[in-house]
Amino acid sequence: MTETRPETPDGTARPRLGVGMVGYAFMGVAHSQAWRNAPRFFDLPLDVDMAVVAGRDAGKVAAAAARLGWRDAETDWKALVARDDVDLVDVCTPGDTHADIAITALRAGKHVLCEKPLANSVAEAEAMVAAAAAAPDQVAMVGFTYRRVPAIQLARRLVVEGRIGQVRHVRAQYLQDWIADPSTPLSWRLDRTKAGSGALGDIGAHVVDLAQFITGEAVTGVSAVLETFVRERPVAEAFTGLSGSGSTSGATGPVTVDDAAVFLGRMSGGGLASFEATRFAYGRKNAIRLEINGSAGSLAFDFEDMNVLHFFDASEPAVTAGFRRIVVTEPEHAYVAAWWPAGHGLGYEHAFTHQAVDLVRGLAAGEHPTPTFADGLQVQRVLDAVERSAADESRWTPVTTSTPAAAGTSTPTPEEAAR
Numbered sequence: 001m002t003e004t005r006p007e008t009p010d011g012t013a014r015p016r017l018g019v020g021m022v023g024y025a026f027m028g029v030a031h032s033q034a035w036r037n038a039p040r041f042f043d044l045p046l047d048v049d050m051a052v053v054a055g056r057d058a059g060k061v062a063a064a065a066a067r068l069g070w071r072d073a074e075t076d077w078k079a080l081v082a083r084d085d086v087d088l089v090d091v092c093t094p095g096d097t098h099a100d101i102a103i104t105a106l107r108a109g110k111h112v113l114c115e116k117p118l119a120n121s122v123a124e125a126e127a128m129v130a131a132a133a134a135a136p137d138q139v140a141m142v143g144f145t146y147r148r149v150p151a152i153q154l155a156r157r158l159v160v161e162g163r164i165g166q167v168r169h170v171r172a173q174y175l176q177d178w179i180a181d182p183s184t185p186l187s188w189r190l191d192r193t194k195a196g197s198g199a200l201g202d203i204g205a206h207v208v209d210l211a212q213f214i215t216g217e218a219v220t221g222v223s224a225v226l227e228t229f230v231r232e233r234p235v236a237e238a239f240t241g242l243s244g245s246g247s248t249s250g251a252t253g254p255v256t257v258d259d260a261a262v263f264l265g266r267m268s269g270g271g272l273a274s275f276e277a278t279r280f281a282y283g284r285k286n287a288i289r290l291e292i293n294g295s296a297g298s299l300a301f302d303f304e305d306m307n308v309l310h311f312f313d314a315s316e317p318a319v320t321a322g323f324r325r326i327v328v329t330e331p332e333h334a335y336v337a338a339w340w341p342a343g344h345g346l347g348y349e350h351a352f353t354h355q356a357v358d359l360v361r362g363l364a365a366g367e368h369p370t371p372t373f374a375d376g377l378q379v380q381r382v383l384d385a386v387e388r389s390a391a392d393e394s395r396w397t398p399v400t401t402s403t404p405a406a407a408g409t410s411t412p413t414p415e416e417a418a419r
Ligand SMILES: NC(=O)c1ccc[n+]([C@@H]2O[C@H](COP(=O)([O-])OP(=O)(O)OC[C@H]3O[C@@H](n4cnc5c(N)ncnc54)[C@H](O)[C@@H]3O)[C@@H](O)[C@H]2O)c1
Pocket: 022, 023, 024, 025, 026, 027, 028, 054, 055, 056, 077, 092, 093, 094, 095, 097, 115, 116, 117, 143, 144, 145, 146, 202
């Protein structure tokens, strides 16, 4: 599993990049696949070494290491961070651990890839950005993975090329249904001390980031409502997967996060935005839906049809104008040439590989691959404004922006830069 390709096509040796990953469940599995596949499908400037994975249970983490392709296992993330064979720490744990692990790793001279949302509070996110600023030669990247879906990259490209003109409306939804059933038990995602917030930070954060990334604009203010529909749930004795299914003891406990978030916003370019994040939309499994209307056209995307982008060009004759269904699987589309022939389609896991590829290429080039911790902080500020607005009868609440150029496009991704 740890076989690597130590030489570039011209025969020179690639410098080694030792990766240490903390957490090995949902995201740990997705990131492991990315680290395994990235050097096999893309020509990378560094030799990725899946050095070590950390968990808390010795038996389980050793089994995960063997299954997922890591050379070694640790039972304490601090031991992983301290290892000489770890150059980059990949944080795949719940939000309450992000700041501690990421800041410790940055101070130890390691690069960091941290899962989203960046932290559980603005204060934590600010401390992470400060640690990254104090380590300017190190990568500090946050895992807003959906940016690296080829159709999302195409949406961004069409905005940059002026194909939809000035952005007037952003309509963004992230709809799931995995806790719509009140008997679904409690899990860390429903615990504010672990997750920071509920649907808002877990999935709302993604659509805030995507709205900012695609438009190149920041959300400047919000008016919000939050709701917790099911306030008490069974306590699970064991969990399997995201759904939190598992045997229950008969006891119940409180849900301490929002089940759904709905908010209006203004974009820095003058456009209006609406956002919805819920895990109570029966029938919607992972529906990231974005529609952007500009002065020259429109874009529409739904992750449940993730290889497709819809584009309306308002300059076309009205008689034949209509939304064009673009199947984003041509070799000219971002990342696709490394995979399969046109029309064969990519899936959920590919964006994680693209994230690893862009990270490694950016790191080797001495750049700060996006989204950076500063980009993560900007999203955190939006989430914070949403919570403050909702707690104050939906009062209009500006998003504080003390970090300059913190919107999603502070620097282009390598894929964008290559165009
Ligand atoms: N990028 C995405 O699209 C995406 C998707 C899902 C989750 N996430 C994010 O990834 C992170 C992890 O979520 P998940 O779904 O993988 O959760 P999960 O519950 O499936 O896995 C969490 C892992 O962290 C481990 N862990 C928890 N505390 C730890 C500690 N103190 N030390 C070591 N290990 C610890 C657990 O044992 C488990 O292996 C969260 O921040 C979540 O928001 C991102």
